Amino acid sequence: MNWTIEVVSVPVSDLDRAKAFYADQVGFVVDHDISVNETTRFVQLTPPGSGCSIVIATGMGNDMVPGSLRGLQLVVPDLATAHAELVERGVAVSDIQILGANPYPVPHPLDNVGFVFFADPDGNGWGVQQISSRA
Template sequence: MNWTLEVVVVPVTDLDRAKEFYADRLGFTVDHDTRFGADVRIIQLTPPGSGCSVVIGKGAVPEMPPGSLKGLQLVVPDIRKAHAELVERGVECTEVQTLGQNPNPVPDPLDNVGFVFFSDPDGNGWAVQQISSRA
């Protein structure tokens, strides 16, 4: 039996600001932006190529302090290219960092150990890791 992670709820203060960040800055696809009356709004966004979406909203999502989610992680095949794209889109992020030691540094010494970090406007923390192939 396969178990797939499909949705992660990300707590934010301003839905429109968060939607702009995730859609326009990070390039996530807006799957839907649904309102149920004046008090309930759900926005689902999916990173390109991902089977898992993020949901931001009010009224129908678990209550968590905005900015309290840390350790969200995206995986890309080329961390240098991902870093350049983030910078080009105006996302404040770290330089490419190496964390740990790559036991198999050929063909790319950053594979598995290359990271970039950023936060959304509320302070939810994200990591981007380079993994070009899996064992």
């Protein structure tokens, strides 16, 4: 049986600001923006090519503190291009960093070990890793 992660809840303080950040600046696709009632609204966004989405919401009983989520990670085949896109869209992103020694012979020196980091307006932390081929 396959077990897949399909949705991760990201705690935010301002739904519209977070939606604009993830859609307009990071480039996620808005799948749903649904108001259930006057106090409950959820927005589902998916990174291009991903099988897993994020949900930002109000009125859903989420006890997480906005900005408290760390360690979310995106994977891209070309980190330099991803970094340039984030910079162009106005995301405050770190320079490309190499973390550790590459454990596998790969076609590109950034594979597995190349990362950039950014945070959403609330401070939820994201990493972007380059993996252009899998072992």
